[in-house]
Structure formats: C-alpha cells, structure tokens
Amino acid sequence: MGKTLNTIDSHLLESIKQIILNARKSFYQKVNQELILTYWQIGKEIVETEQKNNIDNQTSRQIILQLSKQLTNEIGKGFSRSNLFNMRKFYTEYPSVQSVSGHLTWTHICELLIIEDKSKRSFYEKECVNASWSVRELKRQIDSSLYERLLLSQGKSNKEKVLELAQKEQELNKAEDILKNPYVFEFLGIPESKPILEKDLEAKLIRHLEDFLLELGKGFMFVGSQQRITINNTHYYVDMVFYNKILRCYILIELKTTKLNIADGGQLNTYLNYYKTEVNDETDNPPIGIILCAERDEITAEYILGDLRTNCLPLNM
Numbered sequence: 289m290g291k292t293l294n295t296i297d298s299h300l301l302e303s304i305k306q307i308i309l310n311a312r313k314s315f316y317q318k319v320n321q322e323l324i325l326t327y328w329q330i331g332k333e334i335v336e337t338e339q340k341n342n343i344d345n346q347t348s349r350q351i352i353l354q355l356s357k358q359l360t361n362e363i364g365k366g367f368s369r370s371n372l373f374n375m376r377k378f379y380t381e382y383p384s385v386q387s388v389s390g391h392l393t394w395t396h397i398c399e400l401l402i403i404e405d406k407s408k409r410s411f412y413e414k415e416c417v418n419a420s421w422s423v424r425e426l427k428r429q430i431d432s433s434l435y436e437r438l439l440l441s442q443g444k445s446n447k448e449k450v451l452e453l454a455q456k457e458q459e460l461n462k463a464e465d466i467l468k469n470p471y472v473f474e475f476l477g478i479p480e481s482k483p484i485l486e487k488d489l490e491a492k493l494i495r496h497l498e499d500f501l502l503e504l505g506k507g508f509m510f511v512g513s514q515q516r517i518t519i520n521n522t523h524y525y526v527d528m529v530f531y532n533k534i535l536r537c538y539i540l541i542e543l544k545t546t547k548l549n550i551a552d553g554g555q556l557n558t559y560l561n562y563y564k565t566e567v568n569d570e571t572d573n574p575p576i577g578i579i580l581c582a583e584r585d586e587i588t589a590e591y592i593l594g595d596l597r598t599n600c601l602p603l604n605m
Contacts, residue, residue, distance in 0.1 A: 316472070317390065323475045324389050324397070331379030334372070352376070356566060366474030368518050369566050374398050392416055394471045395423045398521035399430070408435045470516070470523060507534035517562050526559050537573040538563050544581040552579055 334355075338348050352372050359367035378397060382388060388397060396416055403409040412435065416426055511529040518524075530539040540559050544552060556577040563575040 319472055319475065320393055321389050323394055323472060324392075325385055326475070327375045327394060328379055328382070328385040328389075330372070331375035331377070334376045335379050353566070357569070364474060364477055365516075366471060370519060370521075371398075374401055374521070377401050388413070393423065395521065396421075396426060399423060399426055402520065403430070411435050411438075470518075507532045508539070509533065511538070517559065517566075519558070519562065524555075524559070535573060535576070536571065538567065538575040539578065540575055541578045541580060544579060548579065548581045552581070 334348075334352070337343070343351065353369050356367055356369040356372050359372075374397075378401060381401060392400075392413070400409050400413055400416075403412065412426060412430060415421060415429070415434075419425075421429065509531045511531055513528050515526045515529045516523055517526065526540050527543040528541040530541070531537070532539060540556065540563065542552065542556050542559075556579060560575050560577050568575070
C-alpha cells in the first residue's frame with residue numbers, strides 16, 4: 289500500500305520548512321559578513337585618518353562624536369559614538385577581518401572587544417565558534433569567569449569537566465533569533481521592532497501626558513516611544529521622547545508602574561547624559577527627564593534625584 293496523503297503532506301511540509309529556514313539563515317550570514325566587513329573598513333578609515341593627520345586621542349574622541357551625529361542624521365541608526373569606537377578598535381585588534389568574518393556576529397565581536405586580555409578574548413572567541421554560543425550565552429560564560437576557572441583547574445581532566453559543565457546551559461542560535469539582531473536591522477535600514485507598553489498602562493500614560501503637556505505649555509513635538517540607545521553593546525529604551533521648540537531641549541519620559549526606586553534616578557541620569565553627549569546639537573539645551581511613577585514621596589525623591597532635581601521631575605500618575 290502506498291503512502292497516505294497525510295504522510296506525504298507531513299513530509300512536504302517539513303521539507304519546505306527546512307528550505308525556508310536554510311534560506312533565512314543563508315541570507316542572514318551573507319548580510320552579517322557584509323556588515324562586519326563594512327564596520328571593519330569604517331574602523332580602518334578612522335585609524336588611517338588619525339595616523340595621517342597625527343590626531344591625538346582627545347581630538348579623535350571629538351571627531352568621532354561629531355561623525356556619529358552626522359552619520360546618524362544622514363544614514364540612520366547604528367553609528368553611535370560607542371559603536372564607532374568599537375569599529376575603530378575592531379580594526380586595530382583584528383588586522384585580518386577574515387579571522388572572524390562568517391563565524392561571529394557584530395554583537396559577539398562587541399562583547400569580545402570589551403575584554404582587554406588578548407589570551408582571554410581569544411579563548412572566548414574560539415569557544416563561541418566551536419560551541420555556537422549565542423550572545424546571551426557568551427555573556428553568561430564571561431560573567432561566570434569560565435576562563436579564570438579553567439586556569440585554576442588542575443590537570444586536563446578537570447579542565448574538560450569545567451568545559452563540560454559550561455556547555456550544559458548553552459543556547460544555540462536559531463535562524464529566527466539571529467534575524468532579530470538590531471545591528472542587522474540598522475544596516476539594512478529596516479525599522480526595528482520596539483517593546484510595546486501594556487495597553488491599559490499606555491492609555492493611562494497618554495491621558496496623563498496630555499494633561500501634563502497642556503500644563504507645561506506650547507512647543508512640544510513627539511519624537512517617539514521606546515527610543516533605543518546603545519551603550520557598550522547593551523540596548524536600553526527610553527519610554528517616550530519629546531522635543532520642545534521653545535525650551536530647545538529633549539524631554540525624556542520614563543514610565544514606572546511601581547513607586548519611585550533608587551535605580552530609577554541612575555537610569556534616567558544615564559539617558560540624560562547620553563542625549564546630552566550623543567544626540568544634542570550645539571544649539572540644544574541639556575535634556576530634561578521626567579519619571580512618571582505610581583507612588584512617590586518628597587524625601588525619597590530628594591535622595592534619589594539629588595543634584596539631578598534641576599533636570600529630573602518625579603510625577604505621580
């Protein structure tokens with residue numbers, strides 16, 4: 289008796305699914321190779337320009353900051369100051385781009401560039417390739433001091449045991465995951481998916497924002513919600529960003545569903561410093577931060593915000 293229709297359908301479905309998944313992975317790998325090569329070439333241009341013009345470190349930092357703003361305005365995201373510094377360091381640390389191209393993502397490379405010890409970096413680089421570590425897994429292994437534990441292990445058997453334990457919780461890359469890499473979205477000029485606020489909370493926020501903005505006055509322009517900033521290869525999201533034409537400054541709003549916490553002040557201060565350094569134009573005034581929280585008290589707010597109070601406002605929802 290021949291195969292049943294259901295059996296044929298099942299095999300056909302699996303075959304087509306595999307073709308699609310392989311095509312997605314192949315597409316991603318090609319884009320990733322081009323992205324890494326492009327970033328390496330950008331780093332090369334920066335370094336060679338510095339050497340040709342005898343540019344010192346302080347001047348280089350100012351040039352890269354200005355370059356970041358110009359590229360962001362004319363090309364789009366993906367060229368923050370920290371990312372340009374990573375491109376510069378990538379070229380100096382990896383004279384041959386072929387050594388990593390096709391094996392690692394740019395996000396992997398950024399994590400590796402943080403490691404100053406070349407032997408340690410080389411170890412994690414090889415393990416990433418050999419064990420197909422995701423970026424999350426790479427971070428976990430670095431945080432768990434795998435390299436240092438191996439150095440302290442006595443004998444080959446003990447080192448193999450440490451490596452065996454390290455592999456147990458690894459999460460292998462899937463085509464669906466690696467296609468979500470923010471750097472790839474930026475490289476292709478595709479809008480990145482943003483975190484979504486809960487519906488009822490978003491509605492409440494909009495109601496309060498409307499009252500708040502009417503109370504503050506005119507000149508407010510909405511920039512966007514969940515505005516991503518990247519610091520040292522870690523992505524953060526500012527809940528809502530406005531710009532005021534009269535005040536000539538950005539207004540950063542953070543939404544908190546709980547009472548005001550100690551970490552909230554540090555988080556908002558980080559965002560304010562980022563916007564002041566990397567987003568502001570020369571004619572812009574320092575950005576203003578607003579924390580919309582469920583509860584607050586004046587004493588707690590005073591200690592949490594401290595000197596930030598001139599630029600940060602805690603408001604109840």
